[in-house]
Amino acid sequence: MSTNIAAYVTGNSDHAEISGLDLFKSVNLLSIHELLSTCPMLVLEAGETLAAPGEPNQVVHLLLRGRLHVHQDSLESEPTSTIESGKCVGVLPLFDRRPCSQYVVANQESRLLVVDEDRLMELINSSHAVARNVLCTVMQELRQQGSPELEQKDLQEKYQRVSSTDDLTGVHNRRWLDEMLTRQIMRSATAQQALSVAMVALDNFKEFNNDFGKNIGDQALYTLAQTIMKNARPTDLTARYEGNRFVMVLPGSNVDGARHFAARLREAVGETNIVVPDQCILPPMTISLGIVELKAFVSAEGILLDAAAALARARDKGGNWVSE
Known part of the structure; x- marks a missing residue:
């Protein structure tokens, strides 16, 4: 049957x-x-x-x-x-x-x-x-x-x-990011090409999880990851950093290029509903971003810490913001 x-x-x-x-x-x-x-x-x-x-x-x-x-x-x-x-x-x-x-x-x-x-x-x-x-x-x-x-x-x-892939969202994971970012920094420094990093996070995600539950929270993360991928260039690299934070590595982009990307992504996320099959459709969430341009040869850990600090400043502004 x-x-x-x-x-x-x-x-x-x-x-x-x-x-x-x-x-x-x-x-x-x-x-x-x-x-x-x-x-x-x-x-x-x-x-x-x-x-x-x-x-x-x-x-x-x-x-x-x-x-x-x-x-x-x-x-x-x-x-x-x-x-x-x-x-x-x-x-x-x-x-x-x-x-x-x-x-x-x-x-x-x-x-x-x-x-x-x-x-x-x-x-x-x-x-x-x-x-x-x-x-x-x-x-x-x-x-x-x-x-x-x-x-x-x-x-x-x-x-x-x-x-090397994050199970939940389908993008690369932290392990891959640590290895790849080191190589990308060396490549950009050697070729004297611009490189920027953007750290992205959903605003008020802890409260969202508490209100709607982990399954719907997971769907929100999946939706964000897919939106990032849709708005990325073929040369851009995406990874889930930890929790609700994602990192975009933008080869060939200076801080102005990173700003344009951040504005485009923030707008796209603000227009994307969170669809939970057979349950509900939730309105779009907002994101905050911290962007950093590679100015001198630094470690992958160093540039990620700088991006995290910039993200924290964006959140201090109340969210739905981009900081450098």
Whole structure:
């Protein structure tokens, strides 16, 4: 029996089941709600077969509730393994285009989320946390099979890419910022090119979180991150610094260029509603920014401290302000 998951995602207990899936650990479900709402849900009775050898593998099944048994040679043989709630079925075969090689049968009534290849790729592209979880699942399956298909170096490079990204917002994280900013400062100083840094924060975010709750607060941060990305140039670099603070590195921009960027971003944020799927639409928030231009060779830590001090001055003005 197949149904749509749209209503299923919104319930409290069911929301917990979705977040308990290996594929969605540490994922902001609000940010992928629209994609999840289009995925069908499959219910199997005890004894029903989910997959059989030779069948094409075109979807990934995520076990929300129940238990599945895996049989190697025939349905009459003893199960070789058990798949418990939260696990995925079919991730590796989907990527390497192999047909199913085992029988997978429901041991009890089981409820599964069905994700086709196109939807899985959309989830990966929209959430770095999903990308990381998919990679971990593939690595685990390869280890279990003893497969040499992916070299260890390649896996390490892929893991490094996803581990440099903030799970909630999809932009780069503090670890990446610290490494990249040092290189960018050296490059700009050597080439004698301008470089500016802007530190951005939502105004009154603590009160907002207290009033509306953490989930909606997370959506506000996600909305801000996406607005920053939409207003950034291709050469600009964005990272989540900590809490509700983000950092923009603006290569080739002097303080005047940073001012123009800050004004443009402040206006864009002030025009962007915070949309919480199936819950509410909140009016735009305001932001404060601290901007700093690189005047001499300083450390990444030093320029970030200067930007943080400028941001504090903007907040002291009452917020919705830009300070240098």
